Every structure is written in C-alpha cells, then in structure tokens.
Amino acid sequence: MLVVNPDTPSHDTWALVPKPDPEPGAREVIVDVAAAGVNRADLLQVAGSYPPPPGAPSWPGLEVSGTVSAVGPGSRWQVGDEVVALVEGGGYATRVLVPDAQVLPAPHGVPLVDAAALPEAVCTLWSTLGAARLTAGEWLLVHGGSGGIGTVAIQLATAMGVHVATTAGGPDRTARCAELGAELAIDHRSADLASEVHRVAPDGVDVILDVLGAGSLATNLSCLAVEGRLAIIGLQQGSRAELDLGLLLSRRLTVLATTLRSRPRTQKAEIVAGVAEHVWPLVESGQVRPVVHDRVPLAEAAHAHRRLASGEVFGSLVLVP
Structure with missing residues (x-):
C-alpha cells in the first residue's frame, strides 16, 4: 500500500511511500480507501503538537471511506462491504486496518x-453533545x-429539534450556514457575538460548542444561560485563560472538554454504536449530509493542508487515492 509521508523535505509536496499491507487480527478489517477526510487535528499532528496514540500509524488521517478487502476472525463485516471508519491514525493511505x-x-x-467526511465529525458531536x-x-x-465539524453540527442539532446559532467569517459563509439550518448566523469579523446571541436568546444559550478555546472563554461564559454548558473541543485561540469561578457558581455553569482520538477503543465502540443508532438514520434520511468543499488527490495532501489552514474551505476536504 501507499501512505503519505509528511516528513518529505519539501513544503510543496509530500511523497507517497510504500508500506507493507496490514493484516487483520481478530475482529478487525482491512479497508481499501476510497477517500480520507482532512481534519485540523491532522494539521496539528504534522506540526508536531498532536502525536498519534501509541500503536497508531505515524502518518495522518482520522477517518476514511472505502470497501472491505479482508476480514479477521470473528468480524461482523464481509469482503466487499462499503463502509466508513473512524481510525486512530493512518487514514492518508490506500489501505487501512480498522477495529470492527x-x-x-x-x-x-x-x-x-x-x-469520508462524516465519521470524525459525527462521533465527536455525538459524544460531546451527549456530555453537554x-x-x-x-x-x-x-x-x-x-x-467540517460545524457544518455537520448545524444539521445534526437542527434535526434534533435544537435552535442553532453559529459564527462564520463573512456574509457568504454566514448565509450558507443559515441554509444548513442555523436560525442565527453571526459574522464574527464584524458583529458583537454576545449582543447578537442575546438578541435571539435573551436569557443566553444552553450549550456552546467551542473550537476556539482560551481566546473566547470570557465571551462564551457571557453568552450562556443559567445552568448553561460550555463544551470545548478545540484550542485554536490558545489553551490558557483566566476563569471567573464566581460566575460559574452564581449561574451554575458547566465547563467541559472532550476529545475523541485518545479515548480507549471500548469508549470509541460505544460512541460508534450510538452514532449507528441515533445519527445514521438522520444521515440516510438526508437530514444530515457531509459538506465537501473539494476532493483532492492523495498525492496533494500538503496542498490540502494549506487550503484548510487558510480558512478558504467551507465544510470539509477529502483526499482521493
């Protein structure tokens, strides 16, 4: 099989290098990759700030779609099944090994x-919104x-009967978020977030799904209703901030943080099972759809990372071998 090697000494391209084909163990499958999703976690891994968990492949990639080409003993899948999969790493390849x-x-x-743009987003959202x-x-x-996560979050929450407010950069992007179901789409480049939130939800919002981290902490807390919950899943604006515990006490607020990749396989299995039962019917009915900005050749993975980092992408990018 071929895998992406981000250690290639070039800023423009990364080499595709051969690796031995994996062999499935008990309750494992081999998937021939049709596409791999590109996530900000992949950018962090390549930058050296988000290493893969022990035992995972060293090359990036957290989600794939494709066709089962081999199965291990006790697998519930069959050769030829078309599937999507949540992987612990190594999705940027022509073939992956995945637990059943x-x-x-x-x-x-x-x-x-x-x-391929669905598994990481829906599993992250199902586990996080459940915790919140x-x-x-x-x-x-x-x-x-x-x-990538935001576009799915808007659709999923709307399908759940939740009122959704969201932020995006620029009128074109906010308009597209509204088309996905957001009742309020705020241009973070020009609008005051707290004022806009309290205009439609005078008492504040009940839950905030936050990818920003430290830089938005104070504003987020000011937007929460009594007994509101702040769910942090990203740290794009830093990891350290001052927290007013008195505010949390007086308004009975909750700050929680979740990750997906570092969870043990038993927890991931529970999350995937929950997605299969509760989210997958919404996907198959068309209420939740992947929003794919572009399909990029696997050999151009470095270019895909630059595009994602630039902020030009609406939704997700997928890599196609």
Whole structure:
C-alpha cells in the first residue's frame, strides 16, 4: 500500500511511500480507501503538537471511506462491504486496518467518497453533545459553523429539534450556514457575538460548542444561560485563560472538554454504536449530509493542508487515492 509521508523535505509536496499491507487480527478489517477526510487535528499532528496514540500509524488521517478487502476472525463485516471508519491514525493511505467496532456501513444516498467526511465529525458531536446534555428546544451556539465539524453540527442539532446559532467569517459563509439550518448566523469579523446571541436568546444559550478555546472563554461564559454548558473541543485561540469561578457558581455553569482520538477503543465502540443508532438514520434520511468543499488527490495532501489552514474551505476536504 501507499501512505503519505509528511516528513518529505519539501513544503510543496509530500511523497507517497510504500508500506507493507496490514493484516487483520481478530475482529478487525482491512479497508481499501476510497477517500480520507482532512481534519485540523491532522494539521496539528504534522506540526508536531498532536502525536498519534501509541500503536497508531505515524502518518495522518482520522477517518476514511472505502470497501472491505479482508476480514479477521470473528468480524461482523464481509469482503466487499462499503463502509466508513473512524481510525486512530493512518487514514492518508490506500489501505487501512480498522477495529470492527469503529466501522459503519456507508450511508445510502451519500457518495462513498464524500462519506469520508462524516465519521470524525459525527462521533465527536455525538459524544460531546451527549456530555453537554443537549436536548430538543434548547439553544446551541456553534463556533466555526463553516468548518467540517460545524457544518455537520448545524444539521445534526437542527434535526434534533435544537435552535442553532453559529459564527462564520463573512456574509457568504454566514448565509450558507443559515441554509444548513442555523436560525442565527453571526459574522464574527464584524458583529458583537454576545449582543447578537442575546438578541435571539435573551436569557443566553444552553450549550456552546467551542473550537476556539482560551481566546473566547470570557465571551462564551457571557453568552450562556443559567445552568448553561460550555463544551470545548478545540484550542485554536490558545489553551490558557483566566476563569471567573464566581460566575460559574452564581449561574451554575458547566465547563467541559472532550476529545475523541485518545479515548480507549471500548469508549470509541460505544460512541460508534450510538452514532449507528441515533445519527445514521438522520444521515440516510438526508437530514444530515457531509459538506465537501473539494476532493483532492492523495498525492496533494500538503496542498490540502494549506487550503484548510487558510480558512478558504467551507465544510470539509477529502483526499482521493
């Protein structure tokens, strides 16, 4: 098989290098990759600030779609099944090894290539919004609604009966977020976030899905309703900030943080099972769809990373071998 080697001494391209084909063990499958999703976590890994967990491949890639080409003993999948998979690393390749329990059937009505943009987003969202106890009728504020996770979050929350507010950069991007279901789409470049939030939700929002981290902490807390929950899944604006504990006490606020990649396989299996039961029907009904900005050749993975870092991408990029 071929894999992307980000250690290639060039800023323009990364080499595709051969690696031995993996062999499936018990309750594992080999997937011939149709596409691999590109995530900001991949950019962090290449920059050296988000190393893969022990035992995972050293090259990037957290989600793939493709066709099962081999199965290990006890697998519930069959050769020829079209699937999507949540992987611990190594998705930027022509072939991947995946635990059975981290595989989902490719959703009907979604092109197999585009489906590669779903596993990481839906698993992150299902686990995070569950931890935040988000329920129908509440308000959710999604930071970065034009991103890969944000575009899915807007659709998923809307399908759950949740009122969605979101942020994005520029009128074109906010308009597209509104088309996905956001009742309020705020241009973070020109609008005051707290004022806009309280205009539609006078008491504040119930849950905030935050990819920014430290830089938005004070503003986020000011946007929360009594007993509101701030769920942090990213640190794009830093990891250290001063926290007013008195504010948390007086308004009974919760600050929580979740990750997906570093969880043990048992927890990932539970998350994938929850997605299969609760989210996959929404995907197959068309209520939740991957928003794919572009399909990029695997050999141009470095270019895909630069595009994602630039902020030009609306939704996701996928790499195609």
